[in-house]
Amino acid sequence: MDPRKLLERAGLEAKGVPQSLYGGDISRVYRLGAYVVKLAPNPPLGLFPAEARGLKALAERGVRVPRVFFASEEGLILEYLPEGPPDWEGLARMLAGLHRQREAVYRAEAGFLGTFPLPGGEGREWTEFFFSRRIEPLLQATWDRLEGLGPRVEALFQRPLPAEGPAPLHGDLWHGNLRFTPEGPALLDPSFFVGERGVDLAMMRLFGGFPKVFWQAYQALYPIPEEVEEALPQYQVYYLLAHVHFFGKGYLGSLWKAISAS
Template sequence: MDPRELLERAGLEAKGPPQALYGGDISRVYRLGAYVVKLSPNPPPGLFPAEARGLRALAERGVRVPQVFFVAEEGLVLEYLPEGPADWQGLARMLAGLHRRREAFYWAEAGFLGTFPLPGGEGEEWTEFFFLRCIEPLLKAAWDRLEGLGPRVEALFQKPLPAEGPVPLHGDLWHGNLRFTPEGPALLDPSFFVGERGVDLAMMRLFGGFPQEFWRAYQALYPIPEEVERALPRYQVYYLLAHVHFFGKGYLGSLWKAISAS
């Protein structure tokens, strides 16, 4: 689909040709004036509606995100956020505020990590909820690629994870889903659910991670208990299973390292 077609369906218009932006491994992303159009060839049903719900959920909880103007199965029309200076302390304030917002219980709507479908559900016991909602579906999907690591992953979740309390999560918080704007940091492309903040913190430590300037500011605002620090490799298993599923056995070394550190 031409991105201008989705803009027209939204009742919006922009002058000039579409400008291609980086869209990661999933989407084709274009800027058209004040708007961003995200498209994907043959997206799984519900992918873009789930992203729109996640953006709105974060916005309702005080996080800066691009405004959603239009959503369809074929794609999204979002607000274009101009680039601004890096503000790691501002990001720390925003995330500490998000992670301090207590919810009544753990819950998720049916959604996605990347294009991998995850079930909805709710629960009061964190370890069981996290395993059933996040780990087990990916474990089954990646099992044949794990070269015997599957039982080791299962064993990790026989012991309870630390539980500070249910809070809203971005759910896929790597540096590619962060944008600094003139008004401050903003988050993109969430895999939103309500869980333990260690899930977000764990992803922020993977693949190069975020700089010490961020972590010093976050720790000062909302210190991370030692038991949560020790649990971060178990949360990283979630994201590494997804990488094994999507990209292959090249991520088994990282998965083994996370298992061994747990």
């Protein structure tokens, strides 16, 4: 679809020629003036509405995100956020504020990690919730490619994970889903759910991670207990299973390291 057609469908004025922006491995992203239009070839049903719900949930909890102007099965129209200077301490304040919030139960709506569908539901016991709503669907999807690591993953979640309490999470917090703006840091492309903050922290340590200045500020604001720190490789299994699913067996080495460190 031409991004201008989605703007017209939303009753918004399309000015100028669409400018391609980086959209990761899933979406085609364009800027038209004040708007960002996200499209994808043959997106799974519910992908863009789920992203819009996640952005709304983060905004309601005090996180800076782009405003959602329109969401449909065909695409998403967001506010364009201009680029600003890096502010890692500001990001630490925003995330510590998010992760300190407490909700009644662990909870997820049916949604996605990338384009991988994840079930919804809620629960009070963290390890069972995380395994059944996040690990198990990916484990089933990747089992035949894991070269015998599947039982090792299952065994990891036979012992309880540390639980500080149900907190709202971005759910896919790597550096590509962060944007620094003139008003401060903003988060993009959430896979929102209510879980344990270790899930977000684990993703922020993968693939180069966030710089030392961020971690120093975050630790000062909301110290990470030793048991949570030790559980981060176990949480990274979630994201590494997703990478095996999307990109293949080249991630089995990283998955093995995370399992061995858990």
